[in-house]
Amino acid sequence: MIMTEPASRKVSKPPDELPAGLEAAPTPVEEVELVKRARKGDLTAYDDLVRRYQERIYATIYHMTSNHEDANDLAQEAFIKGFQALRSFKGGSSFYTWVYRIAVNKTINFLKQRKNKAQMSLDDMDFNAEHDPDLVALISDKTPRREVNLAELQEKLNAAMQKLSEPHRLVVTLHDVQGLSHEEIAKIMGCNIGTVRSRLFYARQQLQAYLSDYLQ
């Protein structure tokens, strides 16, 4: 199972083909009904909502922190806060965008506090990664550093990600890893699309510089 990819994608520029086997998007009516019930204190309905978004929320936080334990704590806290603040949810955006914003705010606050104390605790790679043609190509003979293996590449990539500022890391995570559209990212981050684009451009430039040894 792969834990990325938003359910309802209105991708203006679809990212590279995303992994298969993802959950079906919840219909808005279903979600609205679940939110309504959860607001009245129905924990079964909220449990349903958590199940729908847990993987995406966890993944976003994990890619931001590069630490499983931190991602676990923050993801749980984001959902708890989501339940507590549900009364203030006006329904102007989807629940999914709203809970994403909670998670992102929580993570950015956490990262500001954690500054200079970052310690990576990376998740294991899925077995399928070894069969991904793009990744195979990266570690093949054509790669400048031919001795590199997938685990090392993973570590280098995470280290490079951690060098980015939080907003830049977030944009790369949401767009290039999670596959969200610029519009969705703008909603989550509370900024305009132009800002998202420029941040993405700058972040990619930075990453390319950090990882030049591993890119052709």
Add this chain to the structure above:
Amino acid sequence: MSMNQDTENFGQLRRLLKIKRYEQPPPGYFNDFSSRVIARIRLGERGEDSAVIERLLWEAPWLQRIWAAFEAKPVLAGAFGLAMCGFLISGVIYSEKGDVQPVALIPAAESLPSSTEVANVIAENHPLVARPAALEVSSTNAINPFQMDGPLLRTLHAEPAGFQFPIRN
């Protein structure tokens, strides 16, 4: 170089970023994730007070930004605390200096003739006007308006009237 051209040039990097999609938490991690969240909600892990603060922070983004700034820079929080202490201390000092002397008001009140003096003056000028008995009681005050040693007390201490019903044979 335009942004679109660069998007094309980032192809290699984007392929490398695909690695991130394959990073996974321990097997079965998500099986009981929601149960743990719900259990924590049920336990009310976070007290009502903190929930109110969190809600306030959530509903007032400017407050959230200030809070985040304090969390990120403890020096700023310390400086704010010091400024508040300074403000409080200066307030106390200022209020002590600016206190109005209550003594200043008393002479003005004392300079007014008392009701007894007024009654005496009236009685002297008009012999037909008798001095009021109640005014003879001189040592009354706001707490004890009736001095219980005058004619009023004597009346109260008078022998109780005896009621004897005739006995019928």
